[in-house]
Amino acid sequence: MDWTVTDALWGWPPPVLDPAGPYSAQVTTLSWALFALGVVVTAVVIVALWVAIKGPPRWKAKLGGERAIWIGGVAFPGVVLTALLIWGLTLTASLTEPIRGDEMRIRVTGEMWWFRVQYLDADGVVVMQDANEIHIPVDTPVVLELESADVIHSFWVPHLSGKKDMIPGRRTLLRIEADRAGEFGGVCAEYCGGQHALMGFVAVAHEPDAWQAWRADRIATLNRAQSPIAPTAQRNSIDAAGDPAEADIPARYDARRGYDLFMETGCAACHRIAGSEANGMAGPDLTHIASRRTLGAGILPNHRGTLIGWIGDSQSIKPGNRMPSYDRLSADxxxxIAAFLELQK
Amino acid sequence: MVSSDRGRAVLATVMAMGATGVISACKDPVETRYEPSDAAISRGLAAIEKAGCGSCHEIPGVDWPKGRLGPSLKGFDDVGLIAGQLPNRPGVLASFIRNAPAIKPGSPMPPMPVSEAEAQDIASYLYGLDSD
Structure with a gap:
């Protein structure tokens, strides 16, 4: 409930040095190798500088000679950088291997400023849609098909893999895999406009049992009857959630009224809720909004307060985002609407 | 006219005391006001950021977000009534944060997912904004 991307990427060790899967482990190895080499080169330069200023005249002469430039300025960087390039590309080649056909596939599309998530079957057909949250099973390689709807974004879950650009008009591939269950923060790593810094997502890795349960739950939602509103009993219990003191107050918000408002106010023009008439594709899919850990693309905890704040005045929270502030709506x-959305688990 | 001077001095003193009395009726003297501890204040800021209070409120010390759906909490310690209705005391404020509609029916602020202790810390932070 109080999870945001900032918290997930904060602290020590930084996630890039704390790999949670085989692909990110390769990136970590490469990072340490580059760091070690950088230390060596810095040390050599400092020693050479000391020799050039205070060293004995014979050493100074050697350092100033043409031979030193051929060795230190051409041969050394030429050999080392070429070797590093070959090693680095070989090491991380598995991150971008083409699709074999038996992997789990997810299409992630960068939008200003959120991530559209679509789970694909083996033929590449969209099975389920979501936004700003990617669910994967542990110990299973997942191929991400990265696309962009507008400008160049970059997809990065440092715990699980390297960075990969999302380029308009192209599809790029990136493999991720988690070897432990957990929630891993991700961000857009390529400046993409005013709210680039507020464009995050969550990758959730499940143990096999939890994964099966999650998947069954999602498929059940897809196959449900044509009403996204839960029975009255459940609706009334929303208001009593959290605090026993509130159980005494009669339910104040009506999810059915919220559903009507959702349709009348125009929410459905941009947002989709599977099993309802809301079928807009411009904004994030809201079929499972209540089960998401965050709101506004990884930036706010997801509870009724932030939901009301976001719907009523998202432009104060994330200025320039494509959702207008619904300041024409009353507090009730x-x-x-929030009560209705809280049922979309 | 010694007695007249003394009379004026007494009158001035009484008036000054009266003025102090009027002021103190509005507000507790500074030294007796609620003084939260620094630890509670910093815990309060962390709780505010965790709960996302900024989605609806502008709060000094919170760089982002600065929501404007609800009232700004600038200078909250000097506000007379919470939500225009409840006495602005630490205990009341903490209860209000946890469950506003329960103590002010009709409040548009929904109950917040914070613990009792967190609510008290948030109240401490808001009183700690005292700049006078």
């Missing part, structure tokens, strides 16, 4: 109307 915002509450009804």
């Amino acid at each position: 109307e915002l509450g009804h």
Whole structure:
């Protein structure tokens, strides 16, 4: 409930040095090798500088000769950088291997400023949609098909893999895999406009049992009847959530009224909720909004307060994002819509 | 006219005391006001950021977000009534944060997912904004 990307990427060790899977382990190895080599080169330069200023005249002469430039300026960097390039590309080649056909596939599309997530079957057909949250099983390689809807973004979950650009008009591939269950923060790593810094997502790795349960739950939602609103009993319990004191107050917000408002106010023009008439594709899919850890693309905890704040005035929170602030709605109307969305688990 | 001077001095003193009395009726003297500890204040800021209070409120010390759906909490310690209705005391404020509609029916602020202790820390932070 109080999870945001900032918290997930904060602290020590930095996630890039704390790999949670085989692909990120390769990136970590490369990072340490580059760091070690950088230390060696810096040390050599410092020693050479000392020799050039205070060293004995014979050493100074050697350092100033043409031979030193051929060795230190051409041969050394030429050999080392070429070797490093070959090693680095070989080491990380598996991150971008082409699709074999038996892997799990997810298409992630960068949008200003959020991530569209679509789970694909073996033929590349979209099975389930979501946004700003990617669920994967542990110990299973997953191929991400990265695309962009507008400008260049870059997809990065440092715990699970390297960075990969999302380029308009092209599809790039990136493999991720987690070897332990957990929630891993991800961000856009390529400046993409005013709210680039507020474009994050969560990758959730499940143990096999939890994964099966999650998947069954999602498929059940896809196959449900044509009403996204839960029975009355559940609706009334929303208001009592959290605090026993509130159980005494009659339910104030009505999810059915919220559903009507969702349709009347225009939310459905941009947002989709599977099993309802809401079928907009411009904004994030809201079929499972209540089960998401965050709101606004990894930036806010997801609870009724932040939901009301976001719907009523998202432009104060994330200026320039494509959702208008619904300042024409009353506090009660915002509450009804929030109550409705809280049922979309 | 010694007695008249003394009379004026007494009158001035009484008036000054009266003025102090009027002021103190509005507000507790500074030294007796609620003084939260620094630890509580910093825990309060962390709780505010964790709960995302900034989605709806502008709060000094919180760089982002600065929501404007709800009132700004600038100078909150000097506000007379919480939500225009409840006495602005630490205990009341903490209860209000946890479950606003329960103590002010009709409040558009929903109950917040914070613990009792966190609510008290958040109240401490808001009182710690005192700049006078």
